[in-house]
Amino acid sequence: MRLILLGPPGAGKGTQAQRLVARHGIVQLSTGDMLREAVRNGTPVGLRAKEVMDAGKLVSDDIVIDIVADRIEQPDAAKGFILDGFPRTVAQAKALDDMLAAKGLKLDAVIEFKVDQAKLVDRILQRAREATERGEPVRRDDDPEIFKTRLEAFNRDTAVVAPYYAERGLLVAVDGMKPIGEVEQAISEILEAV
Numbered sequence: 594m595r596l597i598l599l600g601p602p603g604a605g606k607g608t609q610a611q612r613l614v615a616r617h618g619i620v621q622l623s624t625g626d627m628l629r630e631a632v633r634n635g636t637p638v639g640l641r642a643k644e645v646m647d648a649g650k651l652v653s654d655d656i657v658i659d660i661v662a663d664r665i666e667q668p669d670a671a672k673g674f675i676l677d678g679f680p681r682t683v684a685q686a687k688a689l690d691d692m693l694a695a696k697g698l699k700l701d702a703v704i705e706f707k708v709d710q711a712k713l714v715d716r717i718l719q720r721a722r723e724a725t726e727r728g729e730p731v732r733r734d735d736d737p738e739i740f741k742t743r744l745e746a747f748n749r750d751t752a753v754v755a756p757y758y759a760e761r762g763l764l765v766a767v768d769g770m771k772p773i774g775e776v777e778q779a780i781s782e783i784l785e786a787v
Contacts, residue, residue, distance in 0.1 A: 594617055594619055594672070595673050595698060595699070596619075596673070596676070596701060596704060596784075597675075597680070597702075597704070598610055598676070598677045598704050599706065599751075599755055600705055600707070600769055601706075601708060601747045601752075602717075602744060602747060603744075604706035604713070605708075606678075606706055608773060609706075609773075609776060609777060609780055610675045612777050613675055617672070617673065618672050619672050619673035619674055620669050620674050620675070621674070622664055622665070622670070622675065622676050622679075623677060624657055624660065624676075624679040628642055632646070636663065638660050638663060639660075641656055641659075654682070654685050654688055655688070657685065658685070661676070661679070662692050662696070665696075673701075680754055681750060681754070682754065683753055683757050685754075701784075702765055702783060702787050703755075703758040703763045703764045704765055704767060704783060705758075705767070706767055706769030707768055708770050709770055713744065714741070717735050717737065718735075720732075721735040765783045767779040767780060
């Protein structure tokens with residue numbers, strides 16, 4: 594099972610990805626985590642990424658795709674994977690499609706979390722309050738101003754990825770504003786149909 598979870602920050606992608614990992618024995622792939630791991634391990638693509646990052650530049654789509662390609666070759670990804678937060682642009686989506694096709698693989702579904710963006714700030718503030726009440730540190734990206742910046746970036750750059758996958762018949766939407774269990778059930782029904 595190879596999935597992409599799309600939606601703005603705070604939509605619940607990470608929560609649902611963790612549940613899918615536990616239920617299906619697949620891995621959640623975060624490009625940020627994969628990038629840091631490749632750099633730490635000194636892989637050839639990790640060294641390329643480190644050079645770019647050390648120069649204070651953004652890592653190119655080619656490097657990110659190479660990191661994803663390397664990562665899905667690992668044994669724990671044999672049953673499948675979830676990409677959360679990637680692809681962020683149509684160019685990355687096209688490069689991902691090309692890379693998967695070269696490996697004889699394809700995506701099973703792209704699940705878009707539809708949310709009321711005006712209510713997401715309230716959701717983020719609630720998440721920050723709950724973390725504080727539990728004595729846990731508040732995630733940096735749960736700061737309302739940082740969150741708003743991330744939401745603007747999503748709307749500017751990433752929202753166009755959903756229509757790309759819709760044209761390919763892969764996009765299925767879930768109501769990300771529903772309770773966690775209901776979203777999980779909706780995703781289960783989607784996956785049963787693919």
